Amino acid sequence: xxxxxxxxxxxxxxxxxxxxxxxxxxxxxxxxxxxxxxxxxxxxxxxxxxxxxxxxxxxxxxxxxxxxxxxxxxxxxxxxxxxxxxxxxxxxxxxxxxxxxxxxxxxxxxxxxxxxxxxxxxxxxxxxxxxxxxxxxxxxxxxxxxxxxxxxxxxxxxxxxxxxxxxxxxxxxxxxxxxxxxxxxxxxxxxxxxxxxxxxxxxxxxxxxxxxxxxxxxxxxxxxxxxxxxxxxxxxxxxxxxxxxxxxxxxxxxxxxxxxxxxxxxxxxxxxxxxxxxxxxxxxxxxxxxxxxxxxxxxxxxxxxxxxxxxxxxxxxxxxxxxxxxxxxxxx
Amino acid sequence: xxxxxxxxxxxxxxxxxxxxxxxxxxxxxxxxxxxxxxxxxxxxxxxxxxxxxxxxxxxxxxxxxxxxxxxxxxxxxxxxxxxxxxxxxxxxxxxxxxxxxxxxxxxxxxxxxxxxxxxxxxxxxxxxxxxxxxxxxxxxxxxxxxxxxxxxxxxxxxxxxxxxxxxxxxxxxxxxxxxxxxxxxxxxxxxxxxxxxx
Numbered sequence: 259x260x261x262x263x264x265x266x267x268x269x270x271x272x273x274x275x276x277x278x279x280x281x282x283x284x285x286x287x288x289x290x291x292x293x294x295x296x297x298x299x300x301x302x303x304x305x306x307x308x309x310x311x312x313x314x315x316x317x318x319x320x321x322x323x324x325x326x327x328x329x330x331x332x333x334x335x336x337x338x339x340x341x342x343x344x345x346x347x348x349x350x351x352x353x354x355x356x357x358x359x360x361x362x363x364x365x366x367x368x369x370x371x372x373x374x375x376x377x378x379x380x381x382x383x384x385x386x387x388x389x390x391x392x393x394x395x396x397x398x399x400x401x402x403x404x405x406x407x408x409x410x411x412x413x414x415x416x417x418x419x420x421x422x423x424x425x426x427x428x429x430x431x432x433x434x435x436x437x438x439x440x441x442x443x444x445x446x447x448x449x450x451x452x453x454x455x456x457x458x459x460x461x462x463x464x465x466x467x468x469x470x471x472x473x474x475x476x477x478x479x480x481x482x483x484x485x486x487x488x489x490x491x492x493x494x495x496x497x498x499x500x501x502x503x504x505x506x507x508x509x510x511x512x513x514x515x516x517x518x519x520x521x522x523x524x525x526x527x528x529x530x531x532x533x534x535x536x537x538x539x540x541x542x543x544x545x546x547x548x549x550x551x552x553x554x555x556x557x558x559x560x561x562x563x564x565x566x567x568x569x570x571x572x573x574x575x576x577x578x579x580x581x582x583x584x585x586x587x588x589x590x
Numbered sequence: 591x592x593x594x595x596x597x598x599x600x601x602x603x604x605x606x607x608x609x610x611x612x613x614x615x616x617x618x619x620x621x622x623x624x625x626x627x628x629x630x631x632x633x634x635x636x637x638x639x640x641x642x643x644x645x646x647x648x649x650x651x652x653x654x655x656x657x658x659x660x661x662x663x664x665x666x667x668x669x670x671x672x673x674x675x676x677x678x679x680x681x682x683x684x685x686x687x688x689x690x691x692x693x694x695x696x697x698x699x700x701x702x703x704x705x706x707x708x709x710x711x712x713x714x715x716x717x718x719x720x721x722x723x724x725x726x727x728x729x730x731x732x733x734x735x736x737x738x739x740x741x742x743x744x745x746x747x748x749x750x751x752x753x754x755x756x757x758x759x760x761x762x763x764x765x766x767x768x769x770x771x772x773x774x775x776x777x778x779x780x781x782x783x784x785x786x787x788x
Binding site: 302318322323325328329426430510516519 | 600601605607624627628629631632633637655656657658661673675676679681684685687688690702703771776779780
C-alpha cells in the first residue's frame with residue numbers, strides 16, 4: 259500500500275512538472291529575441307513635458323527624495339528674486355509715498371468742535387491688550403519677514419555676512435515663535451469685534467461720502483465705520499491666510515509636498531506684503547492722521563466730541579440705551 | 591580649470607546604491623541625511639531606469655539666487671558650495687532646488703531645520719582645505735587632493751560619471767554611438783540649460 263502511494267506521488271509529480279514545462283514554454287517563446295532597450299526607456303524630455311516633476315521610487319525612508327527633478331523650482335526662484343521684490347516695493351513704498359503726499363495735503367484731521375472734556379470708553383482693557391499684543395507681534399513679524407526678501411540686497415554688503423547671519427538667525431526664531439501669539443491675537447480680534455464689523459448700508463453711504471477723511475464731511479457711523487470694517491476684515495482674512503500658509507512652511511512635509519510649500523510661500527509672501535501696506539495706512543490714521551484717534555486704543559477712552567463727529571450712531575446708542583449703563587466718565 | 595559636472599548614464603545604472611553608501615561613509619554624513627540617492631522610474635515596468643541623483647552644481651544655481659543670507663558660492667571648478675557658518679536653515683534653497691539636493695538635520699522644535707547639508711562634489715567648504723573643521727561640517731575634500739568624487743569613482747558599472755563637462759560628455763557620446771541607444775543626460779537641461787547631442 260505504501261509502495262502504491264509512493265508510485266502515485268511520483269506520477270503526480272512528473273505530470274505536474276510536465277504541465278509546468280508545457281505552459282511556460284509558450285511564454286518564453288513570446289519574448290522577442292531582440293530586445294531594443296531604447297524603445298521603452300523613460301525619456302526625461304517626455305516626462306517633463308507631461309509633468310511638473312519627475313517622481314520615482316527610492317529605497318531610503320526619506321519619501322520626499324523620490325522626486326527626481328522639479329524644474330519648477332526655477333520658476334519659484336524667479337518669483338522670489340524678482341516678482342516678489344517688485345510687489346513688495348511697490349505696495350509698501352507706494353503706500354508710504356501716498357501717505358506722505360496725503361499728509362502734506364490734508365494734514366491731521368482735527369476735531370471741529372474741540373474737546374468737550376467728557377470721555378467715553380471705547381475699548382476696554384482686554385480689547386486693548388489683544389490689539390497691542392497682535393500689533394507688537396505684527397511689527398516684529400513684518401520686519402523679520404521683510405528681512406528675508408529685502409535683507410540680502412540691502413544689508414549684506416553694509417553689515418557684513420557674519421553680522422547679517424546672526425541677525426537673520428534671531429529674526430527667523432522670532433518669526434517662527436511670535437507666529438503663535440499673533441495667531442491667537444487674530445482669532446481673538448475676530449471673536450471680539452465681529453459684532454460691530456458686519457458690513458451694512460451705513461458703510462455704503464460712508465464710503466460714498468469719502469469717509470470723512472477725504473473732504474470735511476462726517477458721514478455717520480456706528481462703533482466701526484466702513485474703513486475700520488475694511489481693516490478688520492483685512493486683519494482677520496489676511497491674518498488667517500498668513501497664519502495657515504506660515505504653519506505649512508514651518509512644519510515642512512507634514513502632509514505637504516514641495517509643490518504645496520512653494521504655493522504656500524508665494525501666498526504667504528504676497529499677502530504679507532499687502533498686509534504691511536494696509537497696516538501702514540491703519541497706523542497713519544491711528545496716529546498722526548487724526549486728532550483724538552490714538553487715545554481710543556491708547557487709554558481706551560475718547561472725547562465725546564470725537565465720538566460725535568466720527569461715530570455719531572455709536573454714541574447715540576451708548577448714551578441713549580440707558581442712562582445707567584452709559585459708559586461716559588467725568589473728566590479727571 | 592574644469593567645468594565639473596555629474597552625469598548618470600541611466601542605461602548602465604543597476605540601482606546598487608553603492609554611490610549612496612560610499613558618499614555617506616566618506617563624508618560621515620549623519621543619520622537621516624542623504625546627499626545622494628538613487629531614484630527608480632517605471633519601477634518593475636518595461637523601460638525601467640534608475641538614476642543616481644545629488645546636487646548637480648547648476649549653472650546660475652537657484653539655491654544661491656534665493657538664499658536670504660547669500661551663503662552660497664561657486665568655486666573656480668564651478669562647484670556650488672555653501673557656508674554652514676552663514677546658513678540660517680530657512681529652507682528656501684529646498685523650494686528652489688530642481689533636484690531636491692538640500693538636506694536639513696531636524697533640530698529643536700516642530701519642523702525646525704538645522705544648517706543645510708548637501709553634496710559638495712567632494713570639495714569641502716569655505717574652511718581651510720583638509721582641516722578638521724572642514725571635515726566636520728562638509729566632509730572630505732577629495733578635490734583638493736586631486737581626486738574626483740567617490741560616488742562616481744567607485745561606481746561598479748561606471749554609470750555615474752563625475753568630472754570635466756567636456757570629458758564626461760565625450761565618454762557618454764562614445765557609449766551611445768557604440769551601443770546605439772541612450773536615455774540622455776538626466777537633469778542637464780534643467781541644471782546647465784544644455785544637453786548632450788548624441
